[in-house]
Amino acid sequence: MTVQKNRVVSLPNEQMLSFFRGMQRIRRAEERIGELVQSREVRTPCHLSIGQEAIPVGICAALKSTDTVWGGHRSHGHYLAKGGDLNAMMAEVFGKATGCARGRGGSMHLVAPAQGVFGTVPLVAATIPLAVGAGLSAKLQGTGQVAVAFFGDGATDEGHFHESLNLAALYRLPVLFVCENNLYSTHLTLKERRVKDNIGDSATLHGMAGVVLNGNDVTAVYLAAHQAAHRAGTGEGPTLLECRTYRWRGHVGPAADLEVGVDRQCELHEWQRCDPIELCRDLLSAGGVSAARLAEVSAEVSEEIEAAVRFARQSPCPDESELLHHVYASRRGV
Amino acid sequence: MRTLTYAQAIREAHAQLLAEDPRVFLIGQGVRNPWYAGTSLQDLDKEFGRERIIDSPVSENATTGAAIGAAITGMRPIVFHPRMDFMLLAADPIINQAANWSYLFAGQVSVPVVIRAVINRGGEQGAQHSQAMHALFAHVPGLKVVMPSTPHDAKGLLIAAVRDGNPVLYIDDRWLYELDGEVPDMLYEVPIGAGVLRRTGKDVTVVATSYMADEATKAVETLTERGIDVELIDLRSVKPWDRNLVYSSVGKTGRLVIADAAWMSGGIAAEIAASVVGEIFHALKAPIARVCLPDAPAPTAAVLERAYYVGAEDIVASVEKVLA
Numbered sequence: 001m002t003v004q005k006n007r008v009v010s011l012p013n014e015q016m017l018s019f020f021r022g023m024q025r026i027r028r029a030e031e032r033i034g035e036l037v038q039s040r041e042v043r044t045p046c047h048l049s050i051g052q053e054a055i056p057v058g059i060c061a062a063l064k065s066t067d068t069v070w071g072g073h074r075s076h077g078h079y080l081a082k083g084g085d086l087n088a089m090m091a092e093v094f095g096k097a098t099g100c101a102r103g104r105g106g107s108m109h110l111v112a113p114a115q116g117v118f119g120t121v122p123l124v125a126a127t128i129p130l131a132v133g134a135g136l137s138a139k140l141q142g143t144g145q146v147a148v149a150f151f152g153d154g155a156t157d158e159g160h161f162h163e164s165l166n167l168a169a170l171y172r173l174p175v176l177f178v179c180e181n182n183l184y185s186t187h188l189t190l191k192e193r194r195v196k197d198n199i200g201d202s203a204t205l206h207g208m209a210g211v212v213l214n215g216n217d218v219t220a221v222y223l224a225a226h227q228a229a230h231r232a233g234t235g236e237g238p239t240l241l242e243c244r245t246y247r248w249r250g251h252v253g254p255a256a257d258l259e260v261g262v263d264r265q266c267e268l269h270e271w272q273r274c275d276p277i278e279l280c281r282d283l284l285s286a287g288g289v290s291a292a293r294l295a296e297v298s299a300e301v302s303e304e305i306e307a308a309v310r311f312a313r314q315s316p317c318p319d320e321s322e323l324l325h326h327v328y329a330s331r332r333g334v
Numbered sequence: 335m336r337t338l339t340y341a342q343a344i345r346e347a348h349a350q351l352l353a354e355d356p357r358v359f360l361i362g363q364g365v366r367n368p369w370y371a372g373t374s375l376q377d378l379d380k381e382f383g384r385e386r387i388i389d390s391p392v393s394e395n396a397t398t399g400a401a402i403g404a405a406i407t408g409m410r411p412i413v414f415h416p417r418m419d420f421m422l423l424a425a426d427p428i429i430n431q432a433a434n435w436s437y438l439f440a441g442q443v444s445v446p447v448v449i450r451a452v453i454n455r456g457g458e459q460g461a462q463h464s465q466a467m468h469a470l471f472a473h474v475p476g477l478k479v480v481m482p483s484t485p486h487d488a489k490g491l492l493i494a495a496v497r498d499g500n501p502v503l504y505i506d507d508r509w510l511y512e513l514d515g516e517v518p519d520m521l522y523e524v525p526i527g528a529g530v531l532r533r534t535g536k537d538v539t540v541v542a543t544s545y546m547a548d549e550a551t552k553a554v555e556t557l558t559e560r561g562i563d564v565e566l567i568d569l570r571s572v573k574p575w576d577r578n579l580v581y582s583s584v585g586k587t588g589r590l591v592i593a594d595a596a597w598m599s600g601g602i603a604a605e606i607a608a609s610v611v612g613e614i615f616h617a618l619k620a621p622i623a624r625v626c627l628p629d630a631p632a633p634t635a636a637v638l639e640r641a642y643y644v645g646a647e648d649i650v651a652s653v654e655k656v657l658a
């Protein structure tokens with residue numbers, strides 16, 4: 001296992017700008033969802049990843065369009081970064097028929113099969129073994145696809161995590177295990193759930209490659225993912241990436257959890273000073289990209305988000321008659 | 335008498351059991367969680383200390399297995415699963431282990447554990463955050479399954495479950511948490527396996543579980559206004575369930591509606607219907623009706639949720655159907 005320090009590696013401005021845009025899209029979309037939940041226009045239970053945007057953006061930038069990603073309850077970022085349609089996500093959050101799951105899933109169940117998002121679901125750790133299965137499928141079929149399991153530090157409390165790492169290592173499967181370690185599982189800190197802050201060590205334990213990195217540094221995340229995806233794609237097996245980060249909002253909903261007695265005010269302020277988007281902005285400015293250009297990107301993103309909200313608002317609700325559709329697949333497998 | 339909410343009654347049962355018996359402890363993910371347990375476990379850690387009130391990692395399988403091991407070796411654990419859906423990760427310790435050990439070892443080993451699972455549905459939470467799977471567990475020999483619908487029974491059944499000496503699944507429903515009712519302040523037991531007659535009547539028997547018992551109470555008001563005299567049974571325990579009470583009631587009314595807000599196929603309602611048909615077929619004057627959830631996972635969109643869940647109106651419609 002290697003521990004990465006913040007390194008100064010400069011990527012081309014165009015690439016950094018696309019990271020900047022990608023992170024802004026996630027943040028702005030989630031801020032908007034938070035507002036809509038607060039005003040009760042939207043009722044879906046929402047888990048916001050604000051503060052963690054560098055991870056999905058950095059990881060997905062290193063993937064091919066055919067690669068698959070698997071997520072959990074906090075997966076707006078995974079879906080968007082992998083190319084899931086923004087309008088369809090917003091409509092899903094609104095519970096509309098035009099939603100990516102036709103209003104059967106809400107925020108916690110996002111899907112975009114054509115983009116390699118076969119499903120994000122809110123049972124903690126549930127999709128880690130599924131990602132292993134996608135890796136197995138890719139290996140057996142020789143497709144060269146890589147599977148990414150996105151999960152939190154809380155998911156490493158479950159047996160699923162340990163069993164999955166072992167399987168993937170044993171069969172040298174093309175899987176990236178991306179742990180977004182935001183130091184909390186609901187109201188409980190990492191310290192309250194394990195003796196040592198050493199999730200990354202699980203890689204060594206299972207004989208696979210592993211890195212621990214600053215999850216708020218999109219460049220670092222991208223470079224690590226790029227290497228891991230290369231290893232996976234060339235038959236060298238899985239990698240565990242422990243990305244250290246912090247969620248700014250509370251476990252669920254738009255507030256910060258201070259109101260329910262989670263004592264994290266100081267910590268929160270400290271982490272807000274390592275905003276992944278601001279970090280990226282600084283690098284872009286240092287690289288000569290003008291403030292005006294960055295403002296333009298932000299404005300474009302805001303307009304895209306507003307358009308998605310308009311789309312969702314204007315979309316029809318699903319029809320009651322659909323209630324019993326799709327309990328079983330309608331086509332036989334071919 | 336003093337009234338408490340359903341959630342407060344659960345909390346009081348915990349507090350009194352913890353105070354009474356040093357072998358009782360509580361373990362589970364979300365015990366202190368500000369969202370999951372409502373007020374049903376509020377500040378128990380402050381009162382009894384975090385040695386006995388254990389808010390665990392997200393490790394349902396290990397915590398449930400550990401509780402079972404502790405039960406076998408002399409403790410009286412209560413395991414908390416804030417949603418029944420999460421409890422499925424502990425299917426092995428519950429179904430393969432806890433349920434079997436007494437029989438397997440000819441009564442030399444017993445498993446006095448209470449496994450509490452909350453049904454927490456609606457609110458656009460969807461398929462994996464809303465399941466009512468009591469029938470799945472009631473299917474298993476060696477497990478007892480209780481589902482209180484009032485504050486009084488919520489307290490008394492928890493106490494009975496902890497003292498029972500067998501693995502008991504205690505299933506409470508978030509939709510009932512704010513319900514008020516009279517609750518004695520002492521420690522008392524509501525016997526496991528005993529249903530209760532909520533109302534006597536002569537036209538039709540309604541047997542209901544958990545929050546459907548509350549919905550049935552509302553349905554009875556409407557039906558009474560329409561001149562229909564309902565006999566209402568709150569089942570309270572779904573394994574074992576009170577056959578005598580149901581048979582004697584249906585023997586009198588000749589008509590039966592069963593309301594259980596879980597999937598219809600292979601559910602508790604099917605079990606009751608089959609037993610009634612098998613035991614007192616000749617008493618029946620009309621086909622039995624079941625008010626259950628459709629055989630589909632729970633959707634999220636409000637429109638679909640409304641179509642999916644059942645309540646008082648569905649009970650009214652079914653009663654009118656069996657009387658038609």
Ligand SMILES: Cc1ncc(C[n+]2csc(CCOP(=O)(O)OP(=O)(O)O)c2C)c(N)n1
Binds near residue numbers: 073
């Ligand atoms: C199997 C299961 N157990 C418990 C829960 C309740 N739960 C939902 S999210 C969560 C915290 C997960 O923490 P982590 O994996 O670190 O993800 P984060 O919320 O920090 O993104 C818990 C315990 C669940 N959804 N599924």
Ligand SMILES: [Mg+2]
Binds near residue numbers: 152153154181184185
């Ligand atoms: Mg976390």
